[in-house]
Amino acid sequence: MSKLFSRDSWAEILEALSSNWFRTVLTAFGVLWGIFILVILLAAGNGLENGIKQGFSGMATNSMFMWSQTASQPYKGLPKGRRYNFKTDDVAAIKQNVQGLRFVSPRNQLGGFRGSNNVVRGLQTGAFNVYGDYPEIIQQQPMDITSGRFINYSDINEKRKVAIIGSGVQSALYEPKEEVIGSYIKINGVNFMVIGTYKKKGNNGDPEEMQKEIYVPFTSFSQAFNMGDIVGWMAITAQDDFSITELKSQIFDVIKTRHTINPNDDRAVGNFDLYQEYNKINGLFTALNFVAYFVGILVLLSGIIGISNIMLIVVKERTKEIGIRRALGATPWSIRAQILLESIFLTIVSGMAGIILASAVLWLVNYQLSTMDTSEMMFINPSVNIGVVFIALTILIVSGLLAGLIPAQNAIKVRPVEALRTE
Numbered sequence: 001m002s003k004l005f006s007r008d009s010w011a012e013i014l015e016a017l018s019s020n021w022f023r024t025v026l027t028a029f030g031v032l033w034g035i036f037i038l039v040i041l042l043a044a045g046n047g048l049e050n051g052i053k054q055g056f057s058g059m060a061t062n063s064m065f066m067w068s069q070t071a072s073q074p075y076k077g078l079p080k081g082r083r084y085n086f087k088t089d090d091v092a093a094i095k096q097n098v099q100g101l102r103f104v105s106p107r108n109q110l111g112g113f114r115g116s117n118n119v120v121r122g123l124q125t126g127a128f129n130v131y132g133d134y135p136e137i138i139q140q141q142p143m144d145i146t147s148g149r150f151i152n153y154s155d156i157n158e159k160r161k162v163a164i165i166g167s168g169v170q171s172a173l174y175e176p177k178e179e180v181i182g183s184y185i186k187i188n189g190v191n192f193m194v195i196g197t198y199k200k201k202g203n204n205g206d207p208e209e210m211q212k213e214i215y216v217p218f219t220s221f222s223q224a225f226n227m228g229d230i231v232g233w234m235a236i237t238a239q240d241d242f243s244i245t246e247l248k249s250q251i252f253d254v255i256k257t258r259h260t261i262n263p264n265d266d267r268a269v270g271n272f273d274l275y276q277e278y279n280k281i282n283g284l285f286t287a288l289n290f291v292a293y294f295v296g297i298l299v300l301l302s303g304i305i306g307i308s309n310i311m312l313i314v315v316k317e318r319t320k321e322i323g324i325r326r327a328l329g330a331t332p333w334s335i336r337a338q339i340l341l342e343s344i345f346l347t348i349v350s351g352m353a354g355i356i357l358a359s360a361v362l363w364l365v366n367y368q369l370s371t372m373d374t375s376e377m378m379f380i381n382p383s384v385n386i387g388v389v390f391i392a393l394t395i396l397i398v399s400g401l402l403a404g405l406i407p408a409q410n411a412i413k414v415r416p417v418e419a420l421r422t423e
Contacts, residue, residue: 027310030303035354038296039384043362045288047382059279060140061236064244066271067233075262084259087230098250100242106231108132108221120186121173128169129141130187130214132221140235148181148196155217163192167199168211190224244275306397351396
């Protein structure tokens with residue numbers, strides 16, 4: 001410990017490292033580059049993770065979307081290949097029989113995969129997706145209401161013909177600065193009053209197409225477009241203490257029982273499990289972090305090996321000096337400590353230089369990103385937290401000890417008499 005606070009020891013370390021400064025710089029570069037690569041890889045992984053998760057921002061990730069398909073197996077006298085539709089009573093049955101659900105939202109749709117629809121306002125026309133929804137859908141999918149309001153239960157109960165339109169619909173059907181709220185649009189020949197506008201954020205799907213959607217109350221949609229009690233599909237969200245992935249088999253059982261479908265017919269009910277996909281993405285980022293640490297530490301290891309080799313050369317060059325010290329009474333520990341301090345010092349200084357360089361690069365990248373619209377980007381705020389810096393420092397200290405250990409052991413093996421004979 002006295003070596004650590006000795007001015008003479010530090011003066012000796014600086015003199016030893018500066019005696020051949022070009023060799024010292026080349027040796028230190030290996031560690032600098034290793035730490036730089038480690039920090040940049042971890043920051044890049046975080047930037048990608050931030051961008052991907054922005055696409056899920058505001059979305060209830062513990063959700064799934066479910067739709068009816070063709071029965072692939074005969075059951076109770078009913079043929080294979082039979083088509084069926086969800087009904088509004090199915091929604092109530094699911095809520096009643098499956099515990100742990102937060103939202104069960106029936107949905108209907110015109111346009112998109114079900115064919116084009118015609119929306120008219122004055123002389124302007126356009127083809128847009130039109131959804132019949134309940135108020136809960138805004139809590140299941142991200143949407144910013146930019147003016148007016150969204151659907152409420154008064155609209156549902158009174159079957160009001162009202163609509164919320166996206167910014168893409170607004171720009172296609174309205175003049176700039178034209179008043180939207182209170183105006184009317186005609187959907188498949190039925191008039192709906194616009195009560196709100198929205199804009200969606202995120203990089204999932206097609207951002208431009210997401211703004212070209214129209215939302216109307218589910219009940220008025222069913223009445224206006226003769227859907228009766230048919231439900232096209234459902235958006236189902238589980239409570240925070242439950243997993244929708246674990247609950248969906250119960251939901252499928254309710255549907256199969258109500259529509260006389262073989263319990264083993266897994267193809268009769270289609271679904272997209274958002275929670276399962278979200279967990280896959282989280283697993284991907286865990287793997288990316290592992291790869292970043294693995295690659296960074298391997299590159300760092302090559303630099304550590306370089307420092308160890310140089311320290312062996314330094315010990316060889318200072319054989320006579322070590323012999324004189326031993327002859328004057330220097331203990332093996334003092335010789336070992338001097339070599340280890342030189343190794344650790346060189347490792348930490350070069351490593352900190354790598355951290356500073358990586359921080360400068362990340363600052364420049366974030367500054368450039370701050371001048372851009374990142375709302376639809378998949379790479380946002382590449383950075384590392386303070387914990388990574390502490391991990392890097394720990395790696396540096398351990399690496400410095402390992403790099404100096406073999407040279408230090410070689411140094412104390414030198415016999416004073418043999419060392420003094422060395423030219």
